[in-house]
């Protein structure tokens with residue numbers, strides 16, 4: 001018998017899931033409260049080249065730039081330069097990327113209902129609102145992929161707190177940029193608990209932004225950042241959103257309801273990037289739902305299969321915690337030690353923006369590591 005799946009939210013997570021379910025002939029409807037997919041845009045659109053390939057993303061309509069490395073600045077401007085001969089990441093237009101995911105999901109047979117907000121769910125019933133009119137729909141399985149401000153997280157019994165998020169402000173700006181490198185700037189003076197970034201789309205256009213702890217005004221912080229770093233640009237557009245910055249939620253299932261994407265904090269706490277991890281999670285969830293329907297495995301098999309992703313996201317959170325506990329003076333010293341220990345060369349060869357477990361343990365075998373042992377101990381002690 002057909003079991004109907006409803007997905008709440010047509011972002012990258014919800015649309016990837018809908019496509020995968022529809023490709024497996026599982027009837028699926030996605031509800032999206034906005035009238036247009038991908039609008040408003042709330043992303044820098046930076047994704048790793050390695051996982052773009054693994055996940056088979058189609059970037060032909062949304063592609064804007066290829067990145068070969070990162071220049072990372074300490075508070076007093078010590079630079080770590082990580083550089084590769086091969087593409088490390090792609091920058092894409094996130095709205096167009098979501099539109100591609102939408103077309104793929106529709107082509108596979110998913111039904112996508114725009115302009116419809118899900119107000120609540122109870123049992124098999126979904127309460128919707130569209131153009132001021134209430135409605136009721138039925139589903140056997142429901143997936144909350146409703147983003148960082150998820151209303152449905154509570155239904156799974158998860159209460160969020162302000163410290164689970166950072167507040168971001170990002171602009172699109174024209175100026176002079178090095179199109180091969182992203183730039184990251186750390187300082188508690190303008191980006192407490194996070195960092196500021198410049199992500200070039202080409203030589204003359206970039207997405208520039210920062211994240212800071214909730215309670216700090218991100219617009220004021222951003223102006224301070226531009227002034228302190230003497231970055232001179234012409235701002236064309238801006239936006240401000242929350243980014244999850246917490247360990248991933250491990251309880252993802254309650255009865256017939258499941259959590260996915262930013263709603264489940266499937267976001268890298270080191271960078272705020274969520275697309276790769278939430279699409280990988282969507283693929284795992286699609287297989288778990290398929291096996292539940294066809295082989296009667298419990299729905300919470302999803303949580304077990306997520307274990308490798310949980311481990312990576314928890315490691316991201318540990319690195320973030322370590323970084324955010326450093327004072328500016330400590331960070332300045334750390335950058336010098338990392339340089340002396342040959343970490344620029346090491347990270348250029350072994351770094352991975354999605355899966356830190358691929359390089360963290362290898363770091364210990366580096367010849368210059370002795371001076372970093374006290375830091376390694378501090379890091380190891382973080383719970």
Ligand SMILES: Cc1cc2nc3c(=O)[nH]c(=O)nc-3n(C[C@H](O)[C@H](O)[C@H](O)COP(=O)(O)OP(=O)(O)OC[C@H]3O[C@@H](n4cnc5c(N)ncnc54)[C@H](O)[C@@H]3O)c2cc1C
Pocket residue numbers: 008009010011012013014031032033034042043044045046047116117118119145146147148150151168169170209241242243260261262263267272273274275276278
């Ligand atoms: C400034 C900024 C920069 C970022 N840069 C990057 C980056 O460079 N790379 C990267 O990988 N990630 C980046 N991210 C993170 C990335 O944008 C998110 O991780 C990703 O969008 C999460 O996808 P999602 O599908 O879970 O949620 P979303 O993309 O937020 O989609 C959720 C959807 O649900 C809809 N919705 C919400 N509530 C309801 C409801 N009740 N009923 C119906 N629909 C509803 C929303 O309208 C939305 O369309 C950035 C985030 C920010 C804020």
